[in-house]
Amino acid sequence: MTSRNGRQTEKEVYQYDAPWPVYAMDWSKATTEKEGYRLALGSFMEEHTNKLQVVTRGDLAALDEMERTRRDYYDPAKYEQDFVPLAEVDSYYPITKILWEPRKNARDSDILVSSSDYLRVWELSDSPSRHDNSISSRRSYNEPLRQTLVKRSELVNVKQSDFCAPLTSFDWNEVDPSLIVTASIDTTCTVWNVETGQAKTQLIAHDRDVYDVAFMHGTADIFASVGADGSVRLFDLRSLEHSTILYEAPPASTSPSATSNFASVISDGSQPLLRLQFNRINHDLLATFRMDSDTVQILDIRYPSAPVAELTRSHRSNVNCFSWSPTHPGHICTGGDDSQVLVWDISNKSQAPGNDTTYNGSTRHGRQPHQRDRQQQQTNHGPILRYVADSEINSLSWSQSLPRWIAVGFGRTVQALRV
Structure with missing residues (x-):
């Protein structure tokens, strides 16, 4: 048309x-x-x-x-x-x-x-x-x-050998775009000056592999990281001799399942934390999730140790990715192995049953999704928008400049969804 x-x-x-x-x-x-x-x-x-x-x-x-x-x-x-x-x-x-x-x-x-x-x-x-x-x-x-x-x-920051440990993630500072921080499987985080190509500082951030790192929005100095040791750690470039442990995941399950055994081996008993992202508007909030988990933890750096909210009982399998809204402080999108893309409103803590909007349907070859319909809500923190793709969701990106659009990746397919 x-x-x-x-x-x-x-x-x-x-x-x-x-x-x-x-x-x-x-x-x-x-x-x-x-x-x-x-x-x-x-x-x-x-x-x-x-x-x-x-x-x-x-x-x-x-x-x-x-x-x-x-x-x-x-x-x-x-x-x-x-x-x-x-x-x-x-x-x-x-x-x-x-x-x-x-x-x-x-x-x-x-x-x-x-x-x-x-x-x-x-x-x-x-x-x-x-x-x-x-x-x-x-x-x-x-x-x-x-x-x-x-x-x-x-x-490249190789000082004592020719070996360069793979980078698991990085983040670009929006207040000072000359700064990038990287995470690596060698337990370190490195802060780079992208304009000069030189490393400003490197620190041992965790006891085991570091899986993700993110700058706190609105600052050029504060960043956080997560890793296989199951902790969220907060760093300040102005005082790198100290760090704050914001959250520690509970011990890994002792069940004999292959996934739990793998998590226990790589983390030495803790549940590894895989991803981390700060809220773009409420800078004190950040999101994370554990390996082999269907739940996302929302943390507030002012109140460490325990999540202020958990997004749970809606994904039917492991969460793989998330992305905060660029315009709404309470909206976050999650994707998982259950092929679901869910948009949550964490600011609406008293959401009444029956207010969950469902957005289903195949969209292969340009077909439009089904009409949005109502679905009985089981939890107070249920999603406000739901989309079902054709296979497991591996990646998400909520556009900052065009906030009506969320890109989702599954298999070889990328879809841009209008929200």
């Missing part, structure tokens, strides 16, 4: 089927619609060459081509694909995380950072032929690599 000006009306779901399993994912931070609908995607293949790719909505790509070539019409065939690739580059190791720069720079290019064996800085820029308007140089938008990803630097 198109509007009178040739623009497609927005759909509820846009879908991209990648040629490889998708794991890392992030929306562009650009504020314009044309640039804001870009997604950076990273593959996760253990035995093959991995990929870093940037895609954008197909209808916006078609309009961009119309403007670039100064034509007064558009090609309806450009609307056949919800997303089209803009650029792609090889990465030997699986990509554990991707982030666009917090603020768009003044140049015509964008900066992205990816983590795997090293931290790599990429520049997304126009291909040389992009600004050439001669008839012979015009290219169809269906042709790949309209833009290029150029590696600008590798951030």
